[in-house]
Amino acid sequence: MPELPEVETVRRGLAPVMEGARFVEVVANRGDLRWPLPKDFVQRLKGQTVSGLGRRAKYLLADLSSGETLLMHLGMSGAFRVEQGGVPQPLDRHDHVILRLASGAVVTFNDPRRFGSMDLVRTDALAGHPVIGALGPEPLSASFTPAVLARDCRGRKTAIKVALLDQRIVAGLGNIYVVEALHRAGLSPFRRAAAIATATGAPRPAAMRLVPAIKQVLTEAIARAGNAAYRGGRFRVYDREGQPCRRPRCTSTIRRRTQAGRSTFYCPVCQR
């Protein structure tokens, strides 16, 4: 399942192709992905120019000249393929949506498992969108600070790990990067979320460590995604049960425990 760094990497790959480009031909090879495509999907896209390709959490957002935004989610197995030269390659049976651009480039959305989705929403109504509008701050934005995280965790009895997976607290974080960030910050995933804030919601030192740790693991993952040569051994705790902790001078081993239905990997010694 792609997480935020993978989606951001897809955005960076697509942006130079799509930004400023006009859709001259749009093909939808079926009427639904995870959910039905919006009404008149092809007609609403055709002839439109993309003014910008952004990202919110794990959604890609293509702002269109029509005043609508094309929302795209990769789901479990969705991927975009770009071909230059205007000649689409032979159709794979999982090529569901094909966008031919005035530049001659062809952008194809392929999704074998079909958990991906596309929707069209008025750009000025995005803030009121049931999913997009409810999202918390972007973790890599300047608005995601220890003060903001502490305020939102204040009084929460749920575990900090579970709170960080709540998209209303911080947008787009998944299991992998939450466990990595908690290890980086030396924080136990089982601590109450409220423990990173004072009674009035001010950030404690734990919040001061946690926010930079989140930004760091995401930034490193994005940098890595652009470098395919660098793979295995990239996580410090994720999927490393029984293996040595990678914190310098820590001699403990990584453990796994199920928390709210998801695997939590942690070091019982250096995460407190």
Ligand SMILES: [Zn+2]
């Ligand atoms: Zn350790």
